[in-house]
Amino acid sequence: MSSNAIIESLDSAQTDGLVCAICGADYLRVQVPHIPVGRSTTGPQVFACVGCAAEARDERGTR
Numbered sequence: 154m155s156s157n158a159i160i161e162s163l164d165s166a167q168t169d170g171l172v173c174a175i176c177g178a179d180y181l182r183v184q185v186p187h188i189p190v191g192r193s194t195t196g197p198q199v200f201a202c203v204g205c206a207a208e209a210r211d212e213r214g215t216r
């Protein structure tokens with residue numbers, strides 16, 4: 154997944170980058186490494202746990 158991908162259907166917390174865009178983990182409560190996976194339709198960067206991001210990439214078959 155490109156970090157410039159536009160990700161739709163996020164809730165407000167996901168749009169703010171406070172929770173995982175994929176599993177919904179709350180980064181204020183859960184200490185988990187997360188990386189930018191794209192942008193919301195309104196521009197801010199959106200984050201996902203490293204594990205979630207890797208899974209999403211695998212499902213898209215970028216190999």
Ligand SMILES: [Zn+2]
Pocket residue numbers: 173174175176177178201202205
């Ligand atoms: Zn996650």
